[in-house]
Amino acid sequence: MVVLAGFLGSGKTTLLNHLLHRSGGSRIGAIVNDFGAIEIDAMAVAGALGDSTVSLGNGCLCCAVDTSELDVYLERLARPDTGIDVIVIEASGLAEPEELVRMLLASDHPGVVYGGLIEVVDAAEFDATRAMHPEIDRHLALADLVVVNKLDRSGDGGRVLGQVGELVDRAAVVPATYGRIDPEFLFDCRPSEERIGQLSFDDLHESQPQPHDAHESHDHDRRDHHSGHLHTAYDSLSFTSEVPLDPRRLMGFLDSRPEGLYRIKGYVDFGAHDPRNRYAVHAVGRFLRFYPEPWTAADARLTQLVLIGSGIDAPALGKELEACKSDAPHTADEHGMWGVLRYVQDPGEGDPEA
Numbered sequence: 171m172v173v174l175a176g177f178l179g180s181g182k183t184t185l186l187n188h189l190l191h192r193s194g195g196s197r198i199g200a201i202v203n204d205f206g207a208i209e210i211d212a213m214a215v216a217g218a219l220g221d222s223t224v225s226l227g228n229g230c231l232c233c234a235v236d237t238s239e240l241d242v243y244l245e246r247l248a249r250p251d252t253g254i255d256v257i258v259i260e261a262s263g264l265a266e267p268e269e270l271v272r273m274l275l276a277s278d279h280p281g282v283v284y285g286g287l288i289e290v291v292d293a294a295e296f297d298a299t300r301a302m303h304p305e306i307d308r309h310l311a312l313a314d315l316v317v318v319n320k321l322d323r324s325g326d327g328g329r330v331l332g333q334v335g336e337l338v339d340r341a342a343v344v345p346a347t348y349g350r351i352d353p354e355f356l357f358d359c360r361p362s363e364e365r366i367g368q369l370s371f372d373d374l375h376e377s378q379p380q381p382h383d384a385h386e387s388h389d390h391d392r393r394d395h396h397s398g399h400l401h402t403a404y405d406s407l408s409f410t411s412e413v414p415l416d417p418r419r420l421m422g423f424l425d426s427r428p429e430g431l432y433r434i435k436g437y438v439d440f441g442a443h444d445p446r447n448r449y450a451v452h453a454v455g456r457f458l459r460f461y462p463e464p465w466t467a468a469d470a471r472l473t474q475l476v477l478i479g480s481g482i483d484a485p486a487l488g489k490e491l492e493a494c495k496s497d498a499p500h501t502a503d504e505h506g507m508w509g510v511l512r513y514v515q516d517p518g519e520g521d522p523e524a
């Protein structure tokens with residue numbers, strides 16, 4: 171079992187999808203933890219695996235008071251009849267890796283061996299992310315394998331690789347584009363007993379969270395013993411609409427999105443503007459891309475978005491998105507999609523595996 175962590179939008183889901191497609195004879199089970207209430211990441215990896223993907227819903231796994239849900243999933247994936255060799259837990263972009271590792275070590279499921287922490291780094295956003303979140307350095311120091319991703323977007327990948335190399339303890343540092351690493355790394359990155367000791371095994375025991383009232387909500391829980399976590403500074407907003415969105419209005423919203431709105435992901439239905447495709451959307455910092463994907467018969471024609479940011483006014487953003495709903499969902503003006511299409515990636519750019 172390995173933990174796949176890394177800041178918002180660094181490329182964890184992309185890497186997981188790569189592993190799922192390139193794992194050769196090994197079977198990978200995936201557990202996906204989303205921060206937003208809509209399970210966008212789980213949707214993005216679904217299909218690749220059928221019943222060997224499970225999704226842990228809303229909130230950060232590192233703040234779960236009750237880990238029994240995780241245990242149930244681990245048990246399900248660890249059953250011999252699933253034939254699963256390795257379980258990858260994709261943490262939400264705001265999870266605290268140390269807490270996650272503690273939980274997994276505590277879960278003590280027979281047949282499941284903890285195999286290390288993989289941190290994904292967005293090389294293009296590395297400086298900005300570190301400036302905002304100096305704790306990223308601490309996360310890197312804990313990692314067993316660091317994937318320096320998005321080297322295609324980074325002007326000076328060599329420098330970032332060098333800096334990451336200085337920040338890690340004994341981790342391997344692997345350069346990547348679209349998360350394309352050799353799956354062998356996953357099986358080889360098992361830490362030794364001693365390495366777990368270095369991962370502050372003592373801390374892990376000393377600072378066990380206190381038992382909580384079972385009825386306490388996760389949100390409140392975050393405020394007390396998780397006050398130092400990255401995600402305490404972040405708010406998320408989930409938006410779902412059955413009415414298609416108007417492309418011009420949505421672009422107006424996206425073009426004026428506030429600085430603190432760091433991450434947007436999900437799927438957009440533009441109705442009559444493109445009845446055949448839904449548009450996966452990813453914004454990471456100032457970066458924005460749409461990825462048209464044909465609707466399948468099984469898809470509900472919905473827009474589902476998760477927005478994550480710090481210092482954002484979530485209710486106000488929700489209202490702005492409401493105002494993007496189309497007044498005439500069944501009619502399309504001829505040039506309506508131009509603004510969106512500017513952000514659809516060129517053929518030739520992008521992940522050939524996608």
Ligand SMILES: Nc1nc2c(ncn2[C@@H]2O[C@H](COP(=O)(O)OP(=O)(O)OP(=O)(O)O)[C@@H](O)[C@H]2O)c(=O)[nH]1
Pocket residue numbers: 176177178179180181182183184185211262263264319320321322323346347348349433435452454459
């Ligand atoms: N140019 C480029 N884009 C990438 C690369 N890897 C991932 N992306 C894009 O970056 C965006 C975010 O990737 P995800 O894999 O969803 O990131 P994530 O870490 O799972 O995101 P969160 O779950 O929100 O934390 C998507 O648009 C990806 O297509 C890369 O190496 N190069």
